[in-house]
Amino acid sequence: MNDDKSRPENTQDETREPRPEEETAGAERPEAAGGAESRAGSELEEARERADRNWNEYLRAVAELENLRKRSERDLEQAHKFALERFVRDLLPVKDSLEQGLQAAREEGASAEKLIEGKELTLRMLGKVLADHGVEEIDPRGSRFNPELHEAMTTQPSADHEPDTVLMVLQKGYLLNGRLVRPARVVVAAAPDAGA
DSSP states (O other): OHHHHHHHHHHHHHHOOOOHHHHHHHHHHHHHHHHHHHHHHHHHHHHHHHHHHHHHHHHHHHHHHHHHHHHHHHHHHHHHHTTTHHHHHHHHHHHHHHHHHHHHHHSTTOOHHHHHHHHHHHHHHHHHHHHHTTEEEEOOTTSBOOTTTEEEEEEEEOSSSOTTBEEEEEEOEEEETTEEEEOEEEEEEEOOOTTO
């Protein structure tokens, strides 16, 4: 009898029809899982597409930077190589003038006055070219000695000039755009000896 009682309960459980809420809950689970999977799949695909786009943009940016670096190196090399081109072009007429003066000096009957005049013209041409390119002459005769611009070769006692006055310029100095290229070599006045 105990067996009969247990059997109908099992039979009832096995044969029992599912309730409506159980049917809908069971039916929604597979669809919900499928929908979540398809959403996750589409989001993953979008993420992959964005990653591919970003990777391609990165590669293009790296290539552009490399091209820019190479172009800059090439431009810098050209700038160093041809930096003096304008200066050289401007100096060529000076060279031509020197050659013409030398040729004129070799001719018969060449006068010293004409040669001197030609040299003066050539020197003026050279001075203009240098000035056009930012070269400034330092000729400090009669001014106060400046160790930043002048190089004292010797001193000379002088009663006519104050001490540290430039008496004589042995070699002119030059500035290039305000920067010292060569100091002027000078003779500087010293106080006269007391015993003299």
